[in-house]
Amino acid sequence: MDNNTFILSKKVINISLIMIAIGLISLAYGYFGGLGAGRIAANILMNTFYFLGIALIGLFFVAVHAIAESGWQVSVQRIGEAMSRFIPVGGILLLALFSLGGLSSLYEWTHTEHLDAILLKKVGYLNVPFFMIRFFIYFAGWIILAWLIRKTSLKLDVDGDKFYFNRLRTVSAIFIVFYAVTSVTSSFDWLMSIDAHWFSTLYGWYVFSSMLASGTAVIIILLYVLKRMGYMTHVNAEHVHDLGKYLFGFSIFWAYLWFSQYMLIWYANIPEETVYFYTRLKYFNTIFFLNLVLNLAVPLLVLMTRNSKRMFAVLLPVSAVVFIGHWIDMYQIVMPGVVGKEAGIGLLEIGLTVGYAGLFILVFFHSLSKAPLVPKNHPYFKESIEYHTNY
Secondary structure: OOOOEEEHHHHEEEHHHHHHHHHHHHHHHHOOOOOOHHHHHHHHHHHHHHHHHHHHHHHHHHHHHHOOOOOOOHHHHHHHHHHHHHHHHHHHHHHHHHHHHHHHHHHHHHHHHHHHHHHHHOOOOOOOHHHHHHHHHHHHHHHHHHHHHHHHHHHHHHHHOOHHHHHHHHHHHHHHHHHHHHHHHHHHHHHHHOOOOOOOOOHHHHHHHHHHHHHHHHHHHHHHHHOOOOOOOOOHHHHHHHHHHHHHHHHHHHHHHHHHHHHHHHOOOOHHHHHHHHHHHOOOOOHHHHHHHHHHHHHHHOOOOOOOOHHHHHHHHHHHHHHHHHHHHHHHHHHHHOHHHOOOHHHHHHHHHHHHHHHHHHHHHHHHHEEEEEOOOOOHHHHHHOOOOOO
């Protein structure tokens, strides 16, 4: 139970700032290199949504286990709480994007003078004022509930008062209900409306499943980094095993939804639906199938055995593959609709992602340093330490 407080070192800060600088340089290259407003806006949207989704899953991880009164996750819940601190940052970045011309570059339906018959039928939902109202509702709810969960969790850690334990469950339940709705509608707003003539009733859950897999992968990576730094010594193979099972299960869940959406559209063969996959198969063929290899084949084949889920030597590289894989999944969600066949993966895409990762790391570790790493007074902390799984 040593090293109960994380100390934010200059080395971590410097590495984060270097990564952020790489992102800014890449953004400047995209602007002055004439890559186009659409490609720049698409990259900002893609990365902001990707890391925002990871932050939301960190909060989801804490909330869903609080509701279930799970014991094992208490040892690692500070990681999820610290991840959620990126939510306001994501909100600021998206607001800046939408306020500085990004809407017109990303969304065809904002060009009201050129709306066709299909888009005119959707104008009651897809209009800028209502779009921004929903935006502020999403972030107001996420930020307030994240703050309440974090605040209640820290108060619970002071003396283990059952009052705060019950409050944590209540606030977590409110967040889960709110997030169940807004995770779907926000993906409709910010991602699916890029291809505004097309829609899928599975889309919101598909995006959510991608968040689950990538968010779990990041929790595993961050836990490994902390243990390498000498922290989180109370976390053992049993906790790692459960995280590995999550990564394996969520990867299968994502693949199930991917197949369900694709198969139904392929089988029906309706032009209004198939156009979405036609574009991606014709111009993004390599990325389309690489997506399946990284996000399904690798975790399925490598994590199938029990021992593979208990060893960082196996789990860490798979987590890195899944993290990259779901970035590619986000790429093929956003880029074909905004940039089309002119899209590519170059300095702008890679460098900007490095910058976002640096910003996320800086926010995460700064937040982590503001609270005890080990919630010793949590009612289930002893159960977490003594936790053992046979499966």
